[in-house]
């Protein structure tokens with residue numbers, strides 16, 4: 746089986762090299778994934794990445810990776826960003842855009858990319874548009890995963906993550922065999938700080954206010970593809986692949 750690049754350049758910044766280096770594709774796909782927290786966007790990004798060979802570029806993962814750095818290794822902007830994240834609030838656009846600009850090499854990658862969690866606001870989308878235009882790179886589509894609000898909240902509050910292998914469980918929908926213990930590596934499952942009820946409320950408000958308008962932004966550019974996020978991860982994935990194929994973007 747092909748080893749996936751470890752996304753070091755994305756997670757740690759441009760000075761870090763991905764291992765193995767990403768493979769250039771003949772028709773690399775460049776997608777943006779949109780969706781409220783909890784619609785299963787991260788899982789879909791992993792499935793798409795496995796099929797399309799493009800890296801999942803998640804801004805949330807950059808911040809989570811920064812949490813493991815020694816405080817002295819973090820810039821003041823990154824330390825402040827982690828406080829916003831803990832509260833469930835959006836990190837300021839300027840911080841996010843600086844981080845993405847430092848990683849422009851990942852947007853140029855010959856393997857394509859799957860942007861996950863970025864852009865999150867209209868100013869971020871406008872900045873991305875300028876960045877890509879400068880690089881003469883076009884987006885192929887923007888997949889927007891949709892699910893009713895009450896389902897989203899139920900999914901998020903029951904989500905449990907393994908700190909070791911990053912496997913995700915759900916107390917009702919996908920419980921581990923032993924409560925609180927990862928089926929794969931035996932790690933002690935935890936609830937992400939931002940999946941706690943008070944943070945979920947703030948995240949949903951941020952989504953409605955700042956991110957939902959992005960659907961219109963991309964609809965106007967004829968890039969928006971809506972995908973129902975009901976059903977199993979495989980069903981949702983099949984739906985997205987079908988929608989991409991209908992736009993002539995199959996692999």
Ligand code: AMP
Pocket residue numbers: 782803804805806808829830831833834835836837838841861862863864865866869939948
């Ligand atoms: P995620 O894993 O995408 O849900 O992101 C986790 C948290 O990181 C969010 O709740 C925000 O605090 C922060 N974050 C991630 N991406 C962005 C972004 N593009 N703009 C602002 N904040 C972000």
